[in-house]
Amino acid sequence: xxxxxxxxxxxxxxxxxxxxxxxxxxxxxxxxxxxxxxxxxxxxxxxxxxxxxxxxxxxxxxxxxxxxxxxxxxxxxxxxxxxxxxxxxxxxxxxxxxxxxxxxxxxxxxxxxxxxxxxxxxxxxxxxxxxxxxxxxxxxxxxxxxxxxxxxxxxxxxxxxxxxxxxxxxxxxxxxxxxxxxxxxxxxxxxxxxxxxxxxxxxxxxxxxxxxxxxxxxxxxxxxxxxxxxxxxxxxxxxxxxxxxxxxxxxxxxxxxxxxxxxxxxxxxxxxxxxxxxxxxxxxxxxxxxxxxxxxxxxxxxxxxxxxxxxxxxxxxxxxxxxxxxxxxxxxxxxxxxxxxxxxxxxxxxxxxx
Amino acid sequence: xxxxxxxxxxxxxxxxxxxxxxxxxxxxxxxxxxxxxxxxxxxxxxxxxxxxxxxxxxxxxxxxxxxxxxxxxxxxxxxxxxxxxxxxxxxxxxxxxxxxxxxxxxxxxxxxxxxxxxxxxxxxxxxxxxxxxxxxxxxxxxxxxx
Numbered sequence: 224x225x226x227x228x229x230x231x232x233x234x235x236x237x238x239x240x241x242x243x244x245x246x247x248x249x250x251x252x253x254x255x256x257x258x259x260x261x262x263x264x265x266x267x268x269x270x271x272x273x274x275x276x277x278x279x280x281x282x283x284x285x286x287x288x289x290x291x292x293x294x295x296x297x298x299x300x301x302x303x304x305x306x307x308x309x310x311x312x313x314x315x316x317x318x319x320x321x322x323x324x325x326x327x328x329x330x331x332x333x334x335x336x337x338x339x340x341x342x343x344x345x346x347x348x349x350x351x352x353x354x355x356x357x358x359x360x361x362x363x364x365x366x367x368x369x370x371x372x373x374x375x376x377x378x379x380x381x382x383x384x385x386x387x388x389x390x391x392x393x394x395x396x397x398x399x400x401x402x403x404x405x406x407x408x409x410x411x412x413x414x415x416x417x418x419x420x421x422x423x424x425x426x427x428x429x430x431x432x433x434x435x436x437x438x439x440x441x442x443x444x445x446x447x448x449x450x451x452x453x454x455x456x457x458x459x460x461x462x463x464x465x466x467x468x469x470x471x472x473x474x475x476x477x478x479x480x481x482x483x484x485x486x487x488x489x490x491x492x493x494x495x496x497x498x499x500x501x502x503x504x505x506x507x508x509x510x511x512x513x514x515x516x517x518x519x520x521x522x523x524x525x526x527x528x529x530x531x532x533x534x535x536x537x538x539x540x541x542x543x544x545x546x547x548x549x550x551x552x553x554x555x556x557x558x559x560x561x562x563x564x565x566x567x568x569x570x571x572x573x574x575x576x577x
Numbered sequence: 578x579x580x581x582x583x584x585x586x587x588x589x590x591x592x593x594x595x596x597x598x599x600x601x602x603x604x605x606x607x608x609x610x611x612x613x614x615x616x617x618x619x620x621x622x623x624x625x626x627x628x629x630x631x632x633x634x635x636x637x638x639x640x641x642x643x644x645x646x647x648x649x650x651x652x653x654x655x656x657x658x659x660x661x662x663x664x665x666x667x668x669x670x671x672x673x674x675x676x677x678x679x680x681x682x683x684x685x686x687x688x689x690x691x692x693x694x695x696x697x698x699x700x701x702x703x704x705x706x707x708x709x710x711x712x713x714x715x716x717x718x719x720x721x722x723x
Contacts, residue, residue: 264722264723312700315700376624459722462718462722463718463719463723465718466714466716466717466718466722467715467719469711469712469714469715470712470715470716470719471715472711472715473707473708473710473711473713473715474708474712475708476704476705476707476708476711477708477709479704480701480704480705480708481694481705482694487624488624491616491617491619492609492613492616492617493609493614493617494620494624494631496621496628572625572628
């Protein structure tokens with residue numbers, strides 16, 4: 224019998240049901256109802272999905288912003304001002320993009336912490352972890368390039384640090400230097416932000432999702448209850464994720480209206496009068512102590528530490544209280560980063576560039 | 578520790594601790610003109626008005642620079658005087674005029690946005706209502722499917 228066909232004598236299903244059946248016949252929607260453990264429905268286990276929702280929201284709002292933005296050093300600042308002051312709902316649109324990017328940074332960070340705390344990266348899921356760390360790196364690059372694109376004083380100083388770090392990297396940093404390409408670095412960062420990074424993100428996130436599907440959700444070390452754990456359809460998990468997504472989008476919409484992000488003065492070369500936005504602020508004291516190279520080495524150190532996690536923490540035990548040998552050092556690093564952010568907030572502005 | 582762990586840790590250490598090969602960037606002095614120094618002084622006055630020595634230095638650099646094209650040095654000198662007497666707003670205005678600009682929406686408008694703002698017009702409250710409706714509907718969905 225054809226899928227969705229009507230058995231003789233049965234009541235004819237409603238229009239919505241028939242529409243869904245028609246879609247399912249063509250798209251295989253019911254295949255999304257595969258079983259996942261119940262703990263997947265917890266908010267803590269929906270942070271990765273919410274990060275993806277944030278990315279998609281950024282994609283949509285970014286496409287809208289790109290209709291009005293000029294990636295030309297001489298006009299970029301004015302074009303952002305025009306978006307804020309002249310474009311209908313432009314201030315809210317920019318605010319939505321800004322706050323959603325903050326949300327994505329927080330969600331990705333919390334997702335990493337949750338996966339680490341619950342030992343979900345352990346065998347055979349090491350690949351998911353490494354790909355996830357790559358996604359966190361792409362998110363950080365998105366954030367940095369977006370910071371530059373608004374092209375105010377903070378942006379210029381961020382770009383000057385980019386150039387300085389490119390110099391430290393020598394030939395490996397040539398692509399990041401203004402000498403490469405023959406067009407303004409702002410153009411290339413714009414291309415990076417709107418074309419290269421989204422394409423790479425989609426590829427890597429597809430790998431991440433395939434690996435999660437391949438290995439299934441890791442067991443939660445925090446749950447009690449019956450063994451084996453009851454399951455529920457993945458489609459139900461998606462529906463609950465949809466609920467969380469609505470909350471996220473609604474919250475960011477409200478923030479965009481009542482707390483529009485700052486856009487600083489037009490950039491002036493030769494001065495350093497700003498500090499980086501808070502997700503990068505922990506690097507500011509490091510730069511004070513070590514110099515610009517400290518930004519590079521501290522960032523690499525964090526990502527190198529993240530990458531080796533599954534190779535260092537290899538035991539079977541998943542509960543964090545039974546993995547104190549790795550959980551305590553990780554906790555110290557997280558507290559140090561938070562402490563550095565707070566310290567940077569009260570540290571006076573300093574000049575670091577040549 | 579197993580061999581693989583040792584290799585992974587060593588690899589990470591090499592990445593983190595091997596800056597020797599990467600010579601520090603040549604941070605050669607950039608060649609600024611008097612106009613650049615004026616713009617820098619305005620930027621400092623708007624961004625970090627507490628850096629008095631630095632601002633004073635930039636105004637002095639503008640007055641002493643050889644490349645003075647596009648700068649009215651008489652106005653810069655007046656700005657220097659205003660700055661020394663603590664009149665920051667007037668200093669900014671004089672400096673902006675000295676390079677043929679006005680402090681306004683063109684180049685040197687200070688930041689916009691930031692902090693909490695009451696929504697203006699009808700769109701703001703409508704968008705807030707939409708946001709709240711999304712939050713509530715999302716909360717209902719999440720609650721019912723818990």
